[in-house]
Amino acid sequence: MNGRTLSSLRPATGALMSVEEAGVLLRGGGAYTVAGEEALLRRLPRGRWIGGTIPYFMGQDGGRTTREQVFVTALPAVAGEAELRWYDADTLPAVCTDAPANGFSLLIIPAFSSLHSQFAREAPQYEDMYLKPLLGWIAGIHLDDLGRHAPQVVNGQTGEFDGARAIVMHVPLPDEQYARLDIVNLFEPGDGDRIRFTEAGFHAHECLVNGKLVNFADYLSTLKIDTRLPLVADYSGAMINVSVKGVDAADRRVDFYAPVFDDTEYRVARPVPDFQHALAAALPADARSTAWSCNCILNYLYSELEGQRTGPITGPMTFGEVAYQLLNQTMVVMSIEQA
Amino acid sequence: MTGIDKALLRQLLSITGAWEITDYQLDARKQRCDVWVGPQVERGWFGRPKKAPPARLQQHTWQHVALGPIRFFVHLSAPSGSELARLPWTGDNGMPFTHALAQQVFVMFNEGMSLPTICKMMGLTLNDVWRYRFAIDNGLVKSQSGSVAAAATAATAAAATTQPAARPAPTARPAVAPLAELDDDSGVPDVADPVWMQLVNGEMKLDIRVLSLKLMLTRVRSQLEVISDDEVRLLKLRDLHRYFVKNERVLGHELAQLKLGAVA
Numbered sequence: 001m002n003g004r005t006l007s008s009l010r011p012a013t014g015a016l017m018s019v020e021e022a023g024v025l026l027r028g029g030g031a032y033t034v035a036g037e038e039a040l041l042r043r044l045p046r047g048r049w050i051g052g053t054i055p056y057f058m059g060q061d062g063g064r065t066t067r068e069q070v071f072v073t074a075l076p077a078v079a080g081e082a083e084l085r086w087y088d089a090d091t092l093p094a095v096c097t098d099a100p101a102n103g104f105s106l107l108i109i110p111a112f113s114s115l116h117s118q119f120a121r122e123a124p125q126y127e128d129m130y131l132k133p134l135l136g137w138i139a140g141i142h143l144d145d146l147g148r149h150a151p152q153v154v155n156g157q158t159g160e161f162d163g164a165r166a167i168v169m170h171v172p173l174p175d176e177q178y179a180r181l182d183i184v185n186l187f188e189p190g191d192g193d194r195i196r197f198t199e200a201g202f203h204a205h206e207c208l209v210n211g212k213l214v215n216f217a218d219y220l221s222t223l224k225i226d227t228r229l230p231l232v233a234d235y236s237g238a239m240i241n242v243s244v245k246g247v248d249a250a251d252r253r254v255d256f257y258a259p260v261f262d263d264t265e266y267r268v269a270r271p272v273p274d275f276q277h278a279l280a281a282a283l284p285a286d287a288r289s290t291a292w293s294c295n296c297i298l299n300y301l302y303s304e305l306e307g308q309r310t311g312p313i314t315g316p317m318t319f320g321e322v323a324y325q326l327l328n329q330t331m332v333v334m335s336i337e338q339a
Numbered sequence: 340m341t342g343i344d345k346a347l348l349r350q351l352l353s354i355t356g357a358w359e360i361t362d363y364q365l366d367a368r369k370q371r372c373d374v375w376v377g378p379q380v381e382r383g384w385f386g387r388p389k390k391a392p393p394a395r396l397q398q399h400t401w402q403h404v405a406l407g408p409i410r411f412f413v414h415l416s417a418p419s420g421s422e423l424a425r426l427p428w429t430g431d432n433g434m435p436f437t438h439a440l441a442q443q444v445f446v447m448f449n450e451g452m453s454l455p456t457i458c459k460m461m462g463l464t465l466n467d468v469w470r471y472r473f474a475i476d477n478g479l480v481k482s483q484s485g486s487v488a489a490a491a492t493a494a495t496a497a498a499a500t501t502q503p504a505a506r507p508a509p510t511a512r513p514a515v516a517p518l519a520e521l522d523d524d525s526g527v528p529d530v531a532d533p534v535w536m537q538l539v540n541g542e543m544k545l546d547i548r549v550l551s552l553k554l555m556l557t558r559v560r561s562q563l564e565v566i567s568d569d570e571v572r573l574l575k576l577r578d579l580h581r582y583f584v585k586n587e588r589v590l591g592h593e594l595a596q597l598k599l600g601a602v603a
Contacts, residue, residue: 093469097453125473127454130555131585178589182550236560238553263561324554339588 011314013293014073016059019043022072026156031082031171033106033292035316036070037142038152038161044070048082049156050167052108052139056297056317063305063317067142071316075106076291076336080172084157087166089118096128100172104179104334106292107136109166110151111319117202119166120259120326130324133181135334136168137294138320151319176339183323184331185239186278189232189267197260204254217252220244228302230329231256231266242266243298243328257298257320257328275303280311284333288312294321295331302329348374351406352413353439354428361416370408376428377416395419401430402467403437410462413437431480435467444471445482448574451581475574478565482574526594527587530580534600539563539579543600548592555582 014033017025019040026032026047034041034051041051057064057071075082080100087095087107092115099105109116116138123129139151153167154160173179195216196208207216220227230241245255260266272278279299284290293315299305300317313333321327345360354360354376362375377396396416403411413428423429427439436444440461447457454468474480528534537543539559547553559579566572583590583597 090464090466094455094465097455122473124554124558125476127469127472130551130558131582133551180589235557236553237547238550238557263564324551337589 011060011312012288013290013312013314014071015314016057016061016064016066016069016071018069022070025072025074030077031075031169032156033073033075033108033169034070034154034156035137035139035318037067038149040067040070041152041154042159042161044156046159047156048084048169050084050106050108050169051154051156052110052137052167052316052318053152054137054140054297054316054318055142056140056300058295058300058305058310058314058317060314062307062309063300065142065306071314073292073315075169075171076173076177082172083170084155085168085170086155086160086162087115087168088164089115092119092166093122093126095166095168096126096132096134098168099128099132099134099170101132102175102178103170103172104133104135104181106169106171107134107166107322108153108168109136109138109320109322110153110163111138111140112151113164115164115166116320119322120202120320121200123322123325133179133334134322134324135181135292135332136322137316137318137332138322138326140297140319173336177336178339179334180337181323181332181334182284183238183321183327184279184282184284184333185241185327185329186272186275186282187230187232187241187269187329188239189234190229190270192268195231195266195268196264197262197266200259200262202256202259204256204260205252215252216254217247217249220247220254221249225268226271228298229269229271231260232269233261233264233266240325241269241328241330243296258326272303275299276305276308276310279303279331280309283311283313284335286335287333290333290335292334293332294318296321296327296329298329299331343372352403352411352428356426358415365409371410371412373412373414374403375414375416378418378421397421399430399432401437402435402440402463403428404439404443405462431474434474434480435470436463441471441480442482444468445475445570445574448472448475449570449577451577475566475568475571476562478562478567478571481568482570525584525587526598527580527583528597530577534597535576535579537600538597539576543597545593545596549586549589551586552582552590552593555579 023045026045026049032049034049035054037055038053055065055067109119139153141149141151150163152161152163155167193209197204198206204216206213209219227244230243233240242260243257245257247254290313293313295315295317297317297319321330321332323332348363349360357379358376359379360374361377365372397419399415401413403413415429425438428437430437444457454465457468458465559575562575563572
């Protein structure tokens, strides 16, 4: 069975498969992203692919947690050779300037690394940010392994793994094509209070609620707010979430999965009933032409997507999504359009 | 070590006022010269310094304008609260460059040059140029305009004869679009069109379908809220214009609205 036949049977956004099947694909040419447990990724052959650890997926048969299979997405045929490159704290700010003039860049960053934090805070300021499509995800681990293993990313060309640097694949496209990057976010700002933070960062003590200074942990507790609902900010019509990681009652501190910014107004999201069907309904009409996608592990967990389908789009369920900047509880979709 | 006359060094680096070069170290192999500067000491008989009450000194280090292939680093020990008056050979607190060097880098930003290109041409590290860019984008420092620009220009003029020919001379002129962005066939309004400011300040509302534009516009609006420096504000509008030029073929819906606004 050759790679072309395999990929033609599966969703364009990729599929779960055995290591052996993945090996056939990766040896068959083309460019790929791969997600899976570290031990499985280490068994894959060298090739033009990048990968990251994660055991949660929206597979072709629905949501699934597995340590037995890897998720492989074949990237669109490229105009030139896709370039694989490592980035560290010094070089990541140039990731967009390094990107091809026409194409897209796929980025995978290991969760909990300082680079994860740096990217979350600074990416909107990177040079050429928003000028060229930058997408990707944050590699994670099985929640049972927290504290025992660290997320890893891998350069499939060299077989090198890293828990501190980011791996990027810069993919050029022919002139007659371009990449369109979008998000599907079911969360909208609720009708509640307007919240602004006094400092940018991954945690907050104080915030301004309708202009009045309060402790944010006390605020969430007093109003019994469901912290599975993200904070949502309106970025000129794009709804951008920040998810709550936890509330430290003793320190009266709230931790987030992405940074809050001090120049942005947030509201707690309106609840989304029947997330699974709402997501399927919110997908773009041309969802089947989507070429690459990922979604958030919090959507997977909070909305109990295991065993459920979310329309025709598949992908890893990650510790953070990248559509230009770091996102939470959001599906990222990229399609290739004809100019 | 190669010897340099301190008075000549002071002249070359345009160090003026009540400051003196206390020491320097030239590493010809690394093409790097570190220069230590402190407050001028009052001297008595035979050039011996008069005793002065010990002052609490603040330490600063900035990269200064290069002379030929030699990169200069100024290490300043200044009494706390010293008024440096934006001297071109000094820099902002926590910033990597002197005002004179920052002026050159800012001109390159205005020319639409990429950070890696600036680093390559100027022999700067990406990290330092990024820090400076981040600071001006967030209104933490101002561009080197007005009197400082003039002073910086004077300072860099001294070095101009020994610098690489490719390096553009710093000027204080307003932002002008590079030739590539002035294509008459372009559907994007000219960078000088008031429609850009109307878009940024919310006077013009667009129905936006493209994610990157929503994010880009939010960033520019947020930056302009904290940037008071006119040159930096212009730079931000140029960034927005460059975004439209780069993404013209995906912005048909938005450009149609923008052009209506431009005509009106």
